[in-house]
Amino acid sequence: MDTSIIAMIGFAFLFLLLFIRVPVGLAMMAVGTGGIYLIRPQASIPVLAGEIFGESSNYSLTIIPLFMLMGNLAGVSRMSRDLYDAAYSWLGHFRGGLASASIVGCAGFSALSGSSLAAALTMGRVSLPEMQRFNYDNSLSTGAIAAGGTLGILIPPSAGFVIYALLTEESVGQLFIAGVLPGVLLTILFVLTVWLVVTHSPAKAPQSGGRATIRVRVESLARASWIIGIIMITIGGIYAGAFSAVEAAGIGAFLALLVCILRKALTWPNIVDVAISTLKSTGTVFLILFGAFVFKTFVGFTGIAFDASLWVEAQGFSSFQIVLAILVMFMILGTFLEGFAILVLTVPLAQPILEALGINMVWFGVLIVIALEMALISPPVGINVFVVKGIAPNVPLNTIFRGIWPFWLAMLVAVIVVLLFPPIALYLPNTMF
Amino acid sequence: MPDFVPASLLWAETQLGRLAGLFAVLGSIALLGLTLITVVAVFWRYVLNDPIFGLEDVSSMSMTVVVAAAVAFGAYHGAHVNVSVIKFFAGRAITRFTDALARSIGFVIVGIATYAVFTKGTCGLECGAITNNLSIVHTPFYFVLGFALLAYALLLFLQLLIGLAHWRSEDPNEPAD
Numbered sequence: 278m279d280t281s282i283i284a285m286i287g288f289a290f291l292f293l294l295l296f297i298r299v300p301v302g303l304a305m306m307a308v309g310t311g312g313i314y315l316i317r318p319q320a321s322i323p324v325l326a327g328e329i330f331g332e333s334s335n336y337s338l339t340i341i342p343l344f345m346l347m348g349n350l351a352g353v354s355r356m357s358r359d360l361y362d363a364a365y366s367w368l369g370h371f372r373g374g375l376a377s378a379s380i381v382g383c384a385g386f387s388a389l390s391g392s393s394l395a396a397a398l399t400m401g402r403v404s405l406p407e408m409q410r411f412n413y414d415n416s417l418s419t420g421a422i423a424a425g426g427t428l429g430i431l432i433p434p435s436a437g438f439v440i441y442a443l444l445t446e447e448s449v450g451q452l453f454i455a456g457v458l459p460g461v462l463l464t465i466l467f468v469l470t471v472w473l474v475v476t477h478s479p480a481k482a483p484q485s486g487g488r489a490t491i492r493v494r495v496e497s498l499a500r501a502s503w504i505i506g507i508i509m510i511t512i513g514g515i516y517a518g519a520f521s522a523v524e525a526a527g528i529g530a531f532l533a534l535l536v537c538i539l540r541k542a543l544t545w546p547n548i549v550d551v552a553i554s555t556l557k558s559t560g561t562v563f564l565i566l567f568g569a570f571v572f573k574t575f576v577g578f579t580g581i582a583f584d585a586s587l588w589v590e591a592q593g594f595s596s597f598q599i600v601l602a603i604l605v606m607f608m609i610l611g612t613f614l615e616g617f618a619i620l621v622l623t624v625p626l627a628q629p630i631l632e633a634l635g636i637n638m639v640w641f642g643v644l645i646v647i648a649l650e651m652a653l654i655s656p657p658v659g660i661n662v663f664v665v666k667g668i669a670p671n672v673p674l675n676t677i678f679r680g681i682w683p684f685w686l687a688m689l690v691a692v693i694v695v696l697l698f699p700p701i702a703l704y705l706p707n708t709m710f
Numbered sequence: 711m712p713d714f715v716p717a718s719l720l721w722a723e724t725q726l727g728r729l730a731g732l733f734a735v736l737g738s739i740a741l742l743g744l745t746l747i748t749v750v751a752v753f754w755r756y757v758l759n760d761p762i763f764g765l766e767d768v769s770s771m772s773m774t775v776v777v778a779a780a781v782a783f784g785a786y787h788g789a790h791v792n793v794s795v796i797k798f799f800a801g802r803a804i805t806r807f808t809d810a811l812a813r814s815i816g817f818v819i820v821g822i823a824t825y826a827v828f829t830k831g832t833c834g835l836e837c838g839a840i841t842n843n844l845s846i847v848h849t850p851f852y853f854v855l856g857f858a859l860l861a862y863a864l865l866l867f868l869q870l871l872i873g874l875a876h877w878r879s880e881d882p883n884e885p886a887d
Binding site: 297298301303306307310322323325327330333334336339342343346523524526527530531534552553557558559560561563564565567613614615617618657658 | 734737738741744745746747748749751752756766769770771773774776777778779780781782783784785787789790791792793794795796798805808809811812815816818819820822823825826827829830831848851852855859885
């Protein structure tokens with residue numbers, strides 16, 4: 278049988294398995310192993326074992342559990358609370374200030390955690406009760422947290438960038454740094470979105486308090502200096518060339534552990550909580566990686582990606598058209614597929630096409646991660662929405678999704694801006710040491 | 711009326727829960743080790759200007775233990791994501807069949823993966839399966855991964871049986887959103 282046909286059948290089977298709720302990693306593993314068996318029977322078992330062990334022992338990937346650990350330690354050490362308080366003291370007096378503070382808090386927490394779920398969950402627990410106390414509209418408060426949480430995979434450290442780097446063999450450090458300015462841009466766009474929503478419907482955000490004095494603001498900022506310090510050391514260390522991304526992750530986790538000890542937050546229940554959360558998140562990512570790399574090998578054996586790049590070349594599409602088409606496809610897939618699943622399914626196919634067109638893969642990585650963020654809040658399977666639903670059980674899902682649309686549009690604006698002005702993503706990586 | 715679930719299945723589920731707990735302990739220790747190894751490597755490299763040879767190998771192998779434990783523990787706690795679109799089209803009348811099929815497929819592929827990992831791991835030194843610097847033999851780490859995958863396979867099989875036992879009522883292991 279022609280390998281292209283095997284590839285097509287493989288993709289069809291994969292979607293079928295995903296549809297019947299086979300875990301994403303196992304679905305890719307099953308199709309990948311079966312597909313390799315059809316093309317090169319002797320290779321299927323060694324590839325399966327080799328990829329599982331290869332990803333498990335990949336030194337570059339130690340970054341994932343270490344950054345997850347850092348984020349979880351930051352959560353239990355109350356550093357997230359300090360961050361929120363600091364953001365609130367500076368922004369709280371504006372209309373919609375609590376929602377804006379939640380977003381800025383999420384952005385800050387994202388710089389300690391590579392997971393959007395952790396960012397939404399941790400900041401949601403802190404900020405949602407405050408917004409409910411001041412009678413914020415449920416759609417605005419939950420929408421702000423779900424959207425703010427997505428910054429977790431754009432602002433470094435980011436699990437999305439690590440997986441993308443692994444798939445495309447780009448530098449994790451460069452991708453991390455490339456995410457900084459777009460992350461700041463998106464944070465500003467989210468705050469602007471809150472302002473627009475509240476200006477249009479003032480009843481959605483009643484005034485929550487007076488302007489904090491300069492002394493209160495400075496004190497709150499000082500309390501948040503722990504978290505700011507760790508961010509400066511880790512992300513600044515990568516930018517300055519002092520640390521590799523793996524070293525930054527280890528140092529960051531260790532510093533977060535020290536802060537926990539200093540603040541007497543390292544209680545037994547907290548230790549258990551941190552260990553469980555870190556292991557669960559790590560397990561989630563690695564099972565997908567096992568499947569993704571077996572599937573990627575299968576796709577490589579079929580040669581379909583190369584065929585696709587030849588086809589694209591023959592059609593004479595411009596690089597802009599191709600990037601646009603992939604992003605649109607990503608957004609559509611995001612409405613029914615899990616974000617990381619889209620990443621590992623599409624990137625191995627898209628990479629040869631993009632590289633043949635001379636597209637900068639770091640810039641494309643930033644675009645794709647913003648699109649991935651959109652998938653995280655797109656109905657009906659936006660996973661961040663379900664996280665927020667978990668901490669706001671009294672708010673109907675429809676209300677949360679209704680509150681998300683303005684933020685989804687802000688993300689679309691961010692995609693367009695980064696698409697039209699690549700230096701937003703590429704300036705910092707090009708100047709890093 | 712709830713279906714009858716044999717006590718042996720509940721017992722097996724409890725035992726797998728204990729096994730997951732053991733993996734969690736193992737994984738947590740390895741995770742702490744991984745953090746400390748990285749800190750030591752950075753300190754010796756940048757502060758003492760005397761990099762320790764081969765620490766990367768120790769990190770990689772610690773990482774294998776963390777990942778093995780995380781996959782097994784995550785499986786027991788429903789951390790492995792699936793796409794739950796089907797629930798928008800079909801109710802329990804359909805999903806009881808598709809879930810059984812999904813678990814069967816999952817059991818088969820994880821079973822094959824377990825076999826693959828044990829087979830390749832057994833080869834060890836003869837196949838050159840050692841780390842680059844310290845020549846640590848991969849075999850025990852393949853085995854840790856193999857046991858983690860075996861635990862996952864057993865869990866999927868158990869969930870299949872429990873799902874079948876709950877054929878006419880709600881499935882306690884219904885895949886999460």
